Amino acid sequence: MEKIQQLKERFDAFIKGVEFVKRPQGLYEPVAYTVLQKGKRLRPMLCLLACDLFGGEYHEAEYPALALETAHNSTLIHDDIMDQSPIRRGMETVYKKWDTNQAILSGDAALGMAFDFAMRTHRPVETLSLLTHAMLEIDEGQQMDMEFETRKEVSIPEYLEMIRLKTAVLMATSLQIGAVVAGADDDDQRHLYDFGIGIGMAFQLQDDILDCYSDVSVFGKVTGVDIVENKKTLMYLKALELASPEQKERLMALFSGEVSLHPQRKIDEVIALYDDLGVKAEVERLMADYYRQAYAALEAVKLPEERKIHLRRYAEMLSGRNK
């Protein structure tokens, strides 16, 4: 735990000292506003822990970690325009606080800054190559997500592929980049990448569950947002799979906007249906499968098990966010 805490504090201190706001200030202020918001620094932490796992120097992973955080934030700035989300992490989003044009341009600048940061290591080509491919895959995932909104039917494999691209790939890439800068061999890089895919998938499925079964005071997220916005999450797709023909029809009607209910009544009805069908347990089962896959990949890394304790603990902390 100490190691995790120590890396987090060191990275938080580092990021505070980075000069985000250059001229023209209007371009860079929204980037600083977004990247400097307090957060768990998930992707940087994965990168730093992976580097540490292979005995790499902290400072070799520092700028790549910042690159990952900045690149992630560039996608958030643009996604919030596309999704018209006014609030993130309890703060106004960039397009809301400034305007759409500023959010487009500052999001572009954030991505440019991320590439600039990614080069500041002794392995710039591999780091940049991994980051570039991850960013394209995130765009592909976002494209699928947008297309799902207007599609009547989405299959579970399609949904899982979408969240792999949109969420898991950058977590996996963060780990791989940490491994690369620490000099890990190709096999171990691949194991860490697979570990990241596993925890990334589980992480997103847990998000899907938390939307239905969590508490605003703990998570700062309004419960049931996915339901109100007719998001075809795994909760919904699993429910369709398990539902009787009548239940299926009702659920599809509720998620198509055909039936208009007061939001809270809609949330209550959908969650009651999920409860009836045992959807939560099903999604939790799949989540546990992904965690198992993740730990198996971590075990395959050619290092003594005691070295892996910090990454394992970090993954456990992630999986424990509903406790």
Add this chain to the structure above:
Amino acid sequence: MEKIQQLKERFDAFIKGVEFVKRPQGLYEPVAYTVLQKGKRLRPMLCLLACDLFGGEYHEAEYPALALETAHNSTLIHDDIMDQSPIRRGMETVYKKWDTNQAILSGDAALGMAFDFAMRTHRPVETLSLLTHAMLEIDEGQQMDMEFETRKEVSIPEYLEMIRLKTAVLMATSLQIGAVVAGADDDDQRHLYDFGIGIGMAFQLQDDILDCYSDVSVFGKVTGVDIVENKKTLMYLKALELASPEQKERLMALFSGEVSLHPQRKIDEVIALYDDLGVKAEVERLMADYYRQAYAALEAVKLPEERKIHLRRYAEMLSGRNK
């Protein structure tokens, strides 16, 4: 002339064979739609000619040239949203043909693809570093341009700095990347960069002139668009400098939207004023200065003058676009 033609044909053939559309197609189709539009391939040509100048292999510059074209198009896709421009190169823009969200996301993907292409050379780090910095400077130029729209006063140096960032830097970077992959030394890289800044500035100033003094049938651009849209180009800023107090007041009123005239009447009145003040000759003088600076930088390159003939011809072709 033959060399220019030959490089253009080779690059056009190459770009046709590049696989732009991967899955999900919805993401990549707008990129292909934009990049594959017929054009003069200005940035690729500068890169290829610079590589050739230093005796570099064509194939080392091919992907960097494509990276420059794709990166340039990523900025156009986003700029057209910000400027609400429905038409470019006689075709519907991406945000108009698809929608804003698609244009944001496909523009992001285009930038990611550009970085991927930029790595496909034996000098990936320098190429990526130069491209990254140029992209950030373009964003800075676009930021200044957006801020100028709502500002009452813009100085001529500020305007020149804006077009340097928004237009000239990527042309200069295209030349420098061609020089880098051909193995030119730092001094010669800098000379080519400076040559690019000179022709880039002149190129943009000529655009400013052509808006007032050209013909739709030749350029596919509606004359006077900058005037109708109250763009503070160098024509306008020079006019303010040369105007009497009364003329200045009238011009500022016309460009602030205070006075509302039929577009053609506004264009006619403004151009008549420009004619009176001799604005065109003043801007042409500055343009000629930039060309002179450009040619001086090219002369400083440590190579026999006969090797430089193609780049010089290419720059002359650019400067002759109003003939």
